[in-house]
Amino acid sequence: MSKISKIVLLCASAFLLSACGPSLEDARKAGFQSVEEMKQYKERGFNTMREFEAAQAEDIKRSGFASLEEMNTFRARGFKTKADFTTLGFKDFDEMDAFRKRGYASMAEYKAVKAMTPDVFYRSCKEASRSAYDANCKGKRVSWRGVVDSIGSDGATITLLNDDGTEPAERVRVDSKSVAADIDRSVIGRMIEFEGVIDRQNVLKPDIERAVVLSIESDSARAIREKEQARLAEIRKREEARKAQERRREEDQQRLAELKPHLDDAAWLANKFDVESTMACKPAVERLAKFNFEWFDSWSEMKFPSFYTKTRAPGVFVVTGEKIKFQNGFGAWQIMKYECAYDAVNRRVVSADASPR
Numbered sequence: 001m002s003k004i005s006k007i008v009l010l011c012a013s014a015f016l017l018s019a020c021g022p023s024l025e026d027a028r029k030a031g032f033q034s035v036e037e038m039k040q041y042k043e044r045g046f047n048t049m050r051e052f053e054a055a056q057a058e059d060i061k062r063s064g065f066a067s068l069e070e071m072n073t074f075r076a077r078g079f080k081t082k083a084d085f086t087t088l089g090f091k092d093f094d095e096m097d098a099f100r101k102r103g104y105a106s107m108a109e110y111k112a113v114k115a116m117t118p119d120v121f122y123r124s125c126k127e128a129s130r131s132a133y134d135a136n137c138k139g140k141r142v143s144w145r146g147v148v149d150s151i152g153s154d155g156a157t158i159t160l161l162n163d164d165g166t167e168p169a170e171r172v173r174v175d176s177k178s179v180a181a182d183i184d185r186s187v188i189g190r191m192i193e194f195e196g197v198i199d200r201q202n203v204l205k206p207d208i209e210r211a212v213v214l215s216i217e218s219d220s221a222r223a224i225r226e227k228e229q230a231r232l233a234e235i236r237k238r239e240e241a242r243k244a245q246e247r248r249r250e251e252d253q254q255r256l257a258e259l260k261p262h263l264d265d266a267a268w269l270a271n272k273f274d275v276e277s278t279m280a281c282k283p284a285v286e287r288l289a290k291f292n293f294e295w296f297d298s299w300s301e302m303k304f305p306s307f308y309t310k311t312r313a314p315g316v317f318v319v320t321g322e323k324i325k326f327q328n329g330f331g332a333w334q335i336m337k338y339e340c341a342y343d344a345v346n347r348r349v350v351s352a353d354a355s356p357r
Contacts, residue, residue, distance in 0.1 A: 102195065102214075113141045113195075118160035118168040125198065125206065126172060133201045142208065143195045148187050149173070156180040157205060161191060165225045166232060175205045182213040191217040191225060259345060263314040270307040270317050273344050277319055278304055281340035284352035288338070289326045297323035304340065315345035322357055 022035050031049025032038040046052040056068065064082030065071040077093060079085045089107025090096040104110045116124075125137035145165070146158035155177035162168055179194055196211025217225070262268040270277070282303060286293055297303055304319035311317050320339040327333050338354035 110143070113143050114163075116140060116142050118144065118146075118162065118172045119170060121160075121198075122168070122170040122172050125201075126170075128201075130201060137198050137206075138201070140198050141195065142198060143193075144208075145191055145193050146174070147189065147191050148179075148183065150188060151180050151183070151185055154205070155207075156183065158192070158194075158208075165191060165228065167229070173205045174208045175202070176208040176211045178209050178211040179213060182211070183216070187216055190222055256345065259315060263345075264311050266307055266309055266311045266317045269311065269315070269344050270319060273317075273342065274302075274304075276347070277317075277340070277342040277344075278302070280347075280349050281319060281342060281352060284340055284349045285324060285338045285354060288336075288352060288354045291329065292327040294325045294327075294333070295323055296325060297321075308339075312341050312350070313343075316341055316343045316350055318342075324354075326354070 022038060024035055027033070027035045027038040030038055030047065032041065041047075041049070041052055044052075046055065060066075060068060060071050063071060063080065065074065070082075074082065074085060077085075085096075088096065088105070089111075090099065099107070099110055102110075104113075121137075121142070125133055128137060144158075144160055145163055146160040149157045149159055151157075154175045156175070156179040158174050158176065158179065160168060160172045160174065176194070176196060178196065179192070182194075183192070193214040194208075194211050195214060196208040199207035199209040262272075295303065301323065302321070303323050304321045306320050308318040308320070318339050318341045320337065322335060322337045324336050324338065325333045326336050335357045336354045337357045338352065340352045341350040342348075343350050
């Protein structure tokens with residue numbers, strides 16, 4: 001075979017081989033836009049675009065995504081499935097990025113830090129022994145809010161608050177040199193949000209170090225907070241007064257129930273209400289002196305050692321004594337005998353009288 005014949009044969013073979021490969025028409029029938037695209041998908045195991053789309057739809061469904069766009073967005077951030085992201089506890093990527101900048105890999109980590117509230121810290125750490133403090137408190141991360149009271153050699157002194165700006169059940173103050181390095185004196189009196197690590201134990205003001213100030217209260221926010229704190233303080237005051245009144249009412253009812261069988265028993269009344277009547281009658285007798293007076297009973301003696309055996313009225317008994325001296329207008333002293341009628345029902349002195357012995 002001549003050289004020219006060989007060339008012609010090779011060219012013919014090449015033409016036939018190209019004619020046997022996929023055509024553009026074949027590619028489009030399979031759902032592709034071009035022969036090149038069809039080859040790329042076939043290399044991945046898909047003979048048609050429909051096969052690819054079916055596999056993709058199954059992947060989207062299996063991975064928990066709502067759409068191809070959502071799947072591509074999450075996988076671009078490194079999450080193969082939707083569950084891989086949701087298990088972290090963040091609501092979206094913006095929240096995830098914000099918390100990761102603060103060093104939290106998941107919302108669970110953040111919640112674990114927030115679980116150490118000022119009240120929990122007071123119960124678990126403030127009064128803990130050194131060994132318990134070192135084991136359960138020191139080195140733990142905290143995320144708190146509090147008012148900067150002062151800035152001094154020990155750092156910033158901060159009175160902790162709840163996250164809503166209200167006062168915790170127990171007052172807790174901490175020191176932080178790293179917070180002091182992050183602020184200036186204009187922040188004194190303002191509420192700050194900060195994060196740090198529990199450091200040295202200090203009975204009065206434990207140390208919080210490696211701290212970072214996250215936010216500082218504005219003037220308007222401070223005014224609102226202080227107004228709200230004043231309102232809540234007034235509510236607490238009224239509630240405490242109401243509870244005290246309720247306790248007193250219950251005590252009075254119990255007292256009356258106990259007194260009822262003994263209202264005319266002077267001995268029982270004098271013995272039962274000895275201390276109470278003395279506390280009320282002592283100043284009542286002292287007020288009878290026109291000038292100076294002087295008690296001369298010893299620490300072991302009673303100021304009202306005796307009582308009348310009959311009650312003056314139901315629940316009213318009379319105690320007596322001779323352990324006081326009154327001074328007259330000339331400076332002379334005279335021992336006095338005195339008596340005091342005490343109403344055990346209403347807890348009050350009915351009358352007091354004194355005369356020279």
